[in-house]
Amino acid sequence: MEITFYIAATVAVLATVMVITRYNMIHALLYLVVSFLAVAVVFLTMGAPFMAALEVIVYAGAIVVLIIFVIMMLSLTREDVEQEKAWLQPKLWIGPALLSFVLLAELVYLLAIAEVPTAPSVASYVDAQAVGLALYGPYVLGVQLSGILLMAGIVGAYHLGRQKKKVIHRFLQQQEPQKERSAAL
């Protein structure tokens, strides 16, 4: 079981690294799927099979598909890949990576010094029934809030995604002549 975890963890990290280094979005998304699947395996090894299933269905399934749909709607071409390549210059990596590593180092340090109490001896397997009971027991308020959130998300997505007749934002209206001028230059 432990070895499964480590393999899955390695796959997840490697796949994620691949995601963040790709220029082509579709490639990146495929690696993302891999990463999500690997994390799902980690969930299994952690004794959370239901969550693993959800991870596969919602993340690797629904969300990624949604993104792919959008990419398809935008009909990206080879130029976009080139564009991406142009944006992602190596020197850009330095700063963010440094910051992130400092943060990671601090996290590791915190983990190292933390005195983690020993886990209870019983199996760490938590089945879906327990989750369901807890979810609709003490956490029912959270469920309702999530419902509202999703509702808001749907309404928001509908509202934002609607193709209105070209309403240009007032900032853009002011910006437009400037753009033309810079283009002329």
Next chain:
Amino acid sequence: MTAIPIETGLLLAGVLFMLGLISVMIRRNVIFMLISVEIMLNAAGLAFIVAGSHWAQPDGQIMFIFILTMAAAEVSVGLALILQIYHQLKTLNSDAANFMKG
């Protein structure tokens, strides 16, 4: 089932989160940024699962469900925004949408 040390699990979550974070910071393409945010959310969810598994309690998983819900909502709204940005600006460059600069 031998328990995996909680530190290891959390370390994995941390690493994934860092990778997502780096990506958010370097990418200009809005879709890539969205993907990176998904990675980070997933990492956070992982941390909850790890902790829940360590204590053998359902709460961690419940939190993951909430994160999942949130991620779904976020993606839908985010993608709608991306569509709008693309229609208005004809580009996916997030730096182009800097009209709110002070």
Next chain:
Amino acid sequence: MILVWLIVILMAGGVLAWISGKVNRALPRWIALGSVLAVFGMTLYLWLSRPTPMLGSPWLVQFDQPWIPQWGIGISLALDGLSLLMLLLTFFLGLLSVLISWREIQSKVAFFHFNLLWVMAGITGVFLTMDLFLFYFFWEVMLIPMYFLIGIWGHENRRYAAFKFFLFTQASGLLMLLAILGLYFIHGNQTGIYTFSYFELLNTTLAPEAARLLMFGFLAAFLVKLPVVPFHSWLPDAHSQAPTAGSVILAGLLLKTGAYGLLRFVIPLFPTATVEFAPWAMLLGVVGILYGAMLAFSQTDLKRLVAYTSVSHMGFVILGVFAFNEWALQGVVMQMITHGLSTGALFIIAGFLYERLHTRDIRQMGGFWSTAPKMGVIAIIFVMASLGLPGLGNFIAEFLTLVGSWQANNWLTVFATIGIVLATIYSLRIMQKIFLEANHLEQPLADLNAREMLIAIPMVTMILWLGLYPQPFLETARPSIQEQLQAYSGSEAKKEPIAQANVTGEPAIPEKTASTEKPEESKPYSNLQILKSSN
């Protein structure tokens, strides 16, 4: 219940006026006039019928209704002589404000009257509430409509003035809110009863340090509103930019809420702390008197000039409040009323002039007496009132204040009295620059018309009445002033104000002579007395 009606009528009238603007442009004016007349009539009735004070207390009418009982907040209204006088002043000036806006305000008429009535409602609430939470609520209610009045219908620099006014009063009001909460929790901790009720909080015993801090919280709000000199700079801007009705309400009423707060809250709630602070407060008052007068002299904007005279006059208020004796406090109450009238009248005259000339610059005026003698007569009466001419109300106020403050502090009173000379200097300048000298207008200035006379004559009558027979007003205020003073004499039982101020080393005449046998009291009453010595 009548107290609730006062506030409700004003608020409802305001809303109605706003709505009615859709129907007819003139309707809001009539609605506003009607509602102010209604409340004015009610207060007048209250004053004339004089409900007997409840046993052993100065309160005439009380109303209590829990609002948020969990937190000890109640709708607690009470009326005593002091608030009655303030309400009379409020509605009297309110009536005039509606009348002077009749021609001046031509845009957004409905919303204007809504704001006017709501400001008045806020002021009424401030004068009536005996619940500190509600007090703070009304304190804010009167602030926001005033902001609109200045910001929408003001003169050229109105946005700046409105912001300044808002920031000063709001910031200081928040300090007061902190102090109110502090008092609430201290009282709650002591007694276990968490309440905002004024009457309950009066019994709080405070550590000196805490009392001082809380007092400064309250003082902050009231001194800024009053205003006292280092915090006065919002006032000239707000006054000079506001429309005439706004200026009248600002000068006549809003400033008075600060003075009222000092009398009603600061002195009774923190008797010992105020006594410690008194010399400093009096010093601030004197500085205000002199500084305001000096600035008033150099102004060229008429409304700004009058605004600085307010700063100067309000110095007398704080001087009197912190003198802690009946003369000074009666003087303060009189000053509140008479200053409301006299400064209000000067602003109204400035408004009349602005309506005719479209300028407030006194350098462009002059010689109006020849074409507008009625306005000149009215103006000279109020100019004289503002310099404290005996026979007009302000004199009684200033004289009583100074008599009282002399008992407390000789030197400061001397300087305050010098302020009267400075008042003469700036007041005469108003007269000289506007009404005297040669007239250099192309077309003659129109004299007051009937509506304007309708505004001016009641004010003249009032100021003369207050100057020649102020007794009804003093009588009304007396019980509540004595009540405020009790808090003081409780903490300072030993010190008699007269004996305390006796610096010249003379044995003071004991208190007996203060209520001395007036010569005619020893005889059977007759208004004529002919004395012939025996030889």
Next chain:
Amino acid sequence: MGELLWLIPALPFAGALLLVLFGNRISRALVSAIGVGSVGIAAAITLALGIEFLSTRPDFIRQEVWQWFDVAGFSPAIAFHLDALSMVFIFVITFVGFLIHIYSTEYMAKDQDYARFFACMNLFVGSMLMLVMADNLLLLYLGWEGVGLCSYLLIGFWYKEPANGYAARKAFIITRVGDTAMAIGLFMLFQHFGTLHIQSISTEAAQVWSVGNETAMIIALLLLGGAVGKSGQLPLQTWLPDAMAGPTPVSALIHAATMVTAGVYLIARMHVIFALSPVAMTAVAVIGAVTLLIAGFAALTQYDLKRVLAYSTISQIGYMFLALGVGAWSAGVFHFMIHGFFKALLFLCAGAIILALHHEQDMRRMGGLRQKLPVVFYTFLIGAASLAAFPLVSAGFYSKDQILWLQLAGENGNIWLYLAGLLGAFITSIYTFRMVFLTFYGEEKTHVGHKPTMAITMPLIILGILSFAGGFIELPHNFGHVVLFSDFLAPVLPAVQVVEGLTQYEWMLQLLAAVVSLGGIFIAYLFYYKKPELVESIHRSETAMAIHRFWYSGWGFDQLYDTLFVRPYVYLSKLNKSDFIDSVYTFLARITQGLHQLFSTTQTGVMRNYVAGIVVGAIMILTISLLL
């Protein structure tokens, strides 16, 4: 009869009110009827009251009209108090006031603000009566300020001329300075007696304080401050010469006969307090002596007819102060009355001349008016004789002589004060007859326009008779010893104690005074009629001209006050016009705005930067929490 007391001030007030309300709508005749009539009826009532008063001789009549207010024992009433002292004053005010009102109907006939003039005049008479009849000091203060207001309104009556407005404001402000001192005095009186009722204070002060008491001294000096301001005495005398900007009847009524003597009234009224303080008494006498000299010298050099009279008023009030200062109360009041007659007369004559000469006031352009204006000439001569204390036949001789005599003979007397008074008398007769010779003798320089009619000449004649005959109600010991006046005042004002053994020398002093007066007249005759070249020779001397200029400017007091007070105040005020405290708040606002601009640059609009910012923040917080 006493019930009518309140009508005396009320009638002029009612007249003023009517004229203010309806003055512009009614005919001139009606305006005159109201204006003159109200004062006339008041004078008639005064006369009737005075006869009753003389016959029944009560100590005082008091009438309370209503209780003004009552705060914690401070309960002044609107109440009138009539005793011998106020009787004298109301007699002068109503009677002289009535004559001047009649005079004004002609003098002001052409003025377009006829009603305003009479409204102010009536208001003045009412306030002045209030002042002298007040039963408490607060009511007195009301009248005191009221007359100040009327003085302001009337000096600035021709308001189109900015200089008049300036003079009016100067008068009001300078007297207000004195009033402030007086107000402080009232606070102190109230502190010590718990009342401002004059009689109570007078009786109690004598019981509570002994002579030389420090508080009494401070109070007396503060009241003196008020008196000095109102009466145009040193150091607050500078307003009075400028006050001549008003119409001449105003100068006659307010700035000669009545208002300016309010200070004398105040001191006489509060004599108990003054008597308790030798220091204050000395101050009164010294102020009087110095003022009468300074004003006398200034009067010598003036060319404006009215300014000469103004300085002479200052000087004569100096005599009254001199009298009061040595405790010769009734002598001071006597001189007030006589002065009221002859100075009003002189001013009214001056007015008639000015009217005749088309508002020409410069004596250098007058002359030879003796034939053209005979009535004016003879009445002026009577007034001038009285002012110059022409021996035996003028009223002024008796009143002034009494003052001078008491300077030596009174127990508080002092040889220096006497000498000052004597010198003053000498100068007085010089400038008085300088005026007479310059105006009425010599050749005619300006055409005489308006010839005075009844309304002008009748008051002149009546006042002439009074300034001649008024003196005979109080004669010195050696001529008949008539003491009607001081007897009348005796219940109110104690008689001065005369030092034993000096009475036999009184005739020598009288002789001296007569010589001085006649000598002054002779010098004036020599310089301004007989040998005008003497004046020319003075004009050639540089030092003499410097002194002349110095005196002409009123001893430079105006310039002194201008540099000491007026200009610094105006300068400071203008400097701070935009209120430096406001700039503190503006500075605060600037700082806030600067910080805002600084921080708003961090809002780049680039999302990646925000993310980086969040990360940096997270790192910082984590680091800090780790380090701590």
